[in-house]
Amino acid sequence: MGEVFDPTAADGSQVLSTYDSLWIQSFGGCDGVLGDGSCQTEQRRSANGFLPSQMAPKENPFYLDLPFDDVHDQTALSMRQKVIPWAGEPAYATPAGDPTASLMKNRWVRIRANGQTCYGQIEDAGPGSYHDASYVFGSNDQRPENRKFNGAGMDVSPALNGCLHFTDVNGETDTVDWQFLAASDVPAGPWTAIVTTSGTR
Numbered sequence: 123m124g125e126v127f128d129p130t131a132a133d134g135s136q137v138l139s140t141y142d143s144l145w146i147q148s149f150g151g152c153d154g155v156l157g158d159g160s161c162q163t164e165q166r167r168s169a170n171g172f173l174p175s176q177m178a179p180k181e182n183p184f185y186l187d188l189p190f191d192d193v194h195d196q197t198a199l200s201m202r203q204k205v206i207p208w209a210g211e212p213a214y215a216t217p218a219g220d221p222t223a224s225l226m227k228n229r230w231v232r233i234r235a236n237g238q239t240c241y242g243q244i245e246d247a248g249p250g251s252y253h254d255a256s257y258v259f260g261s262n263d264q265r266p267e268n269r270k271f272n273g274a275g276m277d278v279s280p281a282l283n284g285c286l287h288f289t290d291v292n293g294e295t296d297t298v299d300w301q302f303l304a305a306s307d308v309p310a311g312p313w314t315a316i317v318t319t320s321g322t323r
Contacts, residue, residue: 123153123161123185123279136161139246140191141227141322148320150180153280163291166284171312174280181320183281184242184313186231189254189268191247193224193322198253205255207302217321224322230308233278233286235298240285241313242278249274276300285312 123136123146137146146152152161153174166172173183192202199221203209206225209218217223229244250268257266257275266275272294280291288296308314 123149123151136246139187140194140252141224141245141247142320143323145245148181148323151177153177153179153183163280163283165291166280168284168312171315172281172284179316181245181318182243182313182316183279184240184285185245185279185318186233186242186282187246187248187277188226188231188244188258189248189251189266189275190226190258191252192226193222195247195252198255201253201255205259207259208304222322227322228318228320230303230305231300232303232308233282233298233300235296236287238286240282241303241308241311242282243313243318245318246277249277281312 139145142148154161154163155174155176156162164175166174173179190198190202192198192206202225203218208214208229209225214225217225226244226247231242231244233240233242250270251266254267254275256264266273268274274294276298278286278298283291286296286298290296305317
């Protein structure tokens with residue numbers, strides 16, 4: 123949140139997300155360290171719950187993106203009722219009929235890497251692709267269609283980066299396995315200290 127990965131790219135600024143045009147304000151500021159007028163990522167530690175050292179988040183610092191933007195990408199929007207497994211659940215009936223409301227935002231994901239299991243909420247879409255239904259919802263271990271950033275299939279927040287024991291806060295070589303979870307199946311942990319509930323805006 124707040125990091126400018128590539129200011130010349132249309133999606134290179136992390137001050138907003140596809141689901142929240144005011145994401146940096148909603149989150150509470152830079153999810154990292156301010157230096158030279160920009161937000162820089164920082165290594166996170168379990169001792170303080172993987173929180174940033176210079177601010178107190180207003181939303182869940184355990185966030186991620188997946189390459190399926192069901193609001194602004196017309197291809198994803200047109201297929202979401204067919205491919206999103208929970209689209210038919212009663213809790214999603216109202217958002218399903220509203221093209222400005224996401225069925226992805228705030229959904230929980232379990233991520234495993236390096237012997238660690240951590241949990242996060244979807245708060246953005248990408249990287250590099252925005253309607254990769256085969257990767258996001260497929261059942262045959264489909265690889266991401268994205269070819270940028272070493273073929274990444276998701277981005278994770280600094281808190282998830284630390285929780286998963288990644289060695290580089292800005293790395294492109296870490297691998298994970300992951301799955302969607304209902305909120306009721308998410309165990310208590312640092313990822314439930316602050317839960318994001320805001321809708322698309």
